[in-house]
Amino acid sequence: MVSTRLVLARTCTVFEGVLKWAPSTCAVLRPSQLLLQASCRLLSVGIIDHAKHREPSGKKVLSEKKLKRHFVDHRRVLVRGGSGGSGMSCFHSEPRKEFGGPDGGDGGNGGHIILRVDQQVKSLSSVLSQYQGFSGEDGGSKNCSGRGGATLYVQVPMGTLVKEGDKIVADLSNLGDEYVAALGGAGGKGNRFFLANDNRAPVTCTPGQPGQERVLYLELKTMAHAGMVGFPNAGKSSLLRAISNAKPAVASYPFTTLNPHVGIVHYEGHQQVAVADIPGIIRGAHQNKGLGLSFLRHIERCRFFLFVVDLTLPEPWTQVDDLKYELEKFEEGLSERPHVIIANKIDLPQARARLPQLQARLGQEAIALSALTGENLEQLLLHLKELHDAHIEAELEQGRQPLRW
Numbered sequence: 001m002v003s004t005r006l007v008l009a010r011t012c013t014v015f016e017g018v019l020k021w022a023p024s025t026c027a028v029l030r031p032s033q034l035l036l037q038a039s040c041r042l043l044s045v046g047i048i049d050h051a052k053h054r055e056p057s058g059k060k061v062l063s064e065k066k067l068k069r070h071f072v073d074h075r076r077v078l079v080r081g082g083s084g085g086s087g088m089s090c091f092h093s094e095p096r097k098e099f100g101g102p103d104g105g106d107g108g109n110g111g112h113i114i115l116r117v118d119q120q121v122k123s124l125s126s127v128l129s130q131y132q133g134f135s136g137e138d139g140g141s142k143n144c145s146g147r148g149g150a151t152l153y154v155q156v157p158m159g160t161l162v163k164e165g166d167k168i169v170a171d172l173s174n175l176g177d178e179y180v181a182a183l184g185g186a187g188g189k190g191n192r193f194f195l196a197n198d199n200r201a202p203v204t205c206t207p208g209q210p211g212q213e214r215v216l217y218l219e220l221k222t223m224a225h226a227g228m229v230g231f232p233n234a235g236k237s238s239l240l241r242a243i244s245n246a247k248p249a250v251a252s253y254p255f256t257t258l259n260p261h262v263g264i265v266h267y268e269g270h271q272q273v274a275v276a277d278i279p280g281i282i283r284g285a286h287q288n289k290g291l292g293l294s295f296l297r298h299i300e301r302c303r304f305f306l307f308v309v310d311l312t313l314p315e316p317w318t319q320v321d322d323l324k325y326e327l328e329k330f331e332e333g334l335s336e337r338p339h340v341i342i343a344n345k346i347d348l349p350q351a352r353a354r355l356p357q358l359q360a361r362l363g364q365e366a367i368a369l370s371a372l373t374g375e376n377l378e379q380l381l382l383h384l385k386e387l388h389d390a391h392i393e394a395e396l397e398q399g400r401q402p403l404r405w
């Protein structure tokens, strides 16, 4: 019993800092399995799938179809800044003080509308189609100025692109980024403002200006470090479930995933790598076949790619060529980004037999693994970390702030 506990503790310690889900993996293993695993492969990850399929109790999981309704990645928004308050025209009046002079106060300025990045917001679904800023108050007597309209903040997800017509006016890709979408109108002037030597009793006052009015197009480009690209059914979502805390739907039919999902892989020292899973791509996607390429904008900003190949299909190397071709069609140079090729479903015998042929045809190494059984996942995790570290180094070298999740 004591020795079993020791092995259990040791296996967990090896995982600790590399993977967050390690304790849950340990929890579902029988002691006999653990002993066997610890002796033959210290870093192997067994039967992850069972551990991953436990949903947190009490939390309703939305189906992919419902999620599609909730996930909005573009929005047309009409923004109108608050109008300024009007200036006041009045004169000081006091007993025995006949000519008190003008004392009409200025109107308050209208409130601006500001788009602000919020880490908690993951889609544009909470953004309304129009916003009206708060108006400033009118000026009062006794030189009282009206109160200015409060600023209206609209929370948007990180990676929101703001366009006006065809022109990109803002790229909100960092935490805390803000963009003034509409300026509030200036407040009007009270008659006190027009007091001059040649006019001691002005009655003129001006109305407040209307706020700025603009039609903006918001476009969300999901931000993640790594983007998973692959044909439908290649096992992208299964892989994301296995390495992160994300729960994309997994099924044996193509196009199960309809929205991008981002999962976070936790490493030692609180380092986090965000991995995005997007719907499957097929040959001819750039001609709008399958689900088309519109969702590719969600991996456009990924710093590196994971090409997921289904090893059970004949000639799996053609999948890599097709994926690279489609990426290139979407945006020039996209296929040149750092990437790693993942040969999935290695647990199946026919897949294992195709592996040497794939390696030879590709001319580069592919990480053979099984998202279902967890075999060889650690190699992917270590490679992911290497790619992430290289990205941070490159960004710092160029004086840019690396993407932090």
Ligand SMILES: Nc1nc2c(ncn2[C@@H]2O[C@H](COP(=O)(O)OP(=O)(O)OP(=O)(O)O)[C@@H](O)[C@H]2O)c(=O)[nH]1
Residues within 6 Å of the ligand: 230, 231, 232, 233, 234, 235, 236, 237, 238, 239, 249, 250, 251, 252, 253, 254, 255, 256, 257, 258, 278, 279, 280, 281, 344, 345, 346, 347, 348, 369, 370, 371, 372, 373
């Ligand atoms: N045997 C085996 N089956 C796998 C493995 N990975 C995924 N599968 C199965 O392959 C099917 C498709 O998996 P998904 O993860 O939904 O594939 P996907 O690439 O996300 O598919 P789309 O969302 O349609 O693009 C499911 O039935 C999975 O159980 C694996 O490593 N081994």
Ligand SMILES: [Mg+2]
Residues within 6 Å of the ligand: 236, 237, 238, 248, 249, 250, 256, 257, 279
């Ligand atoms: Mg999927």
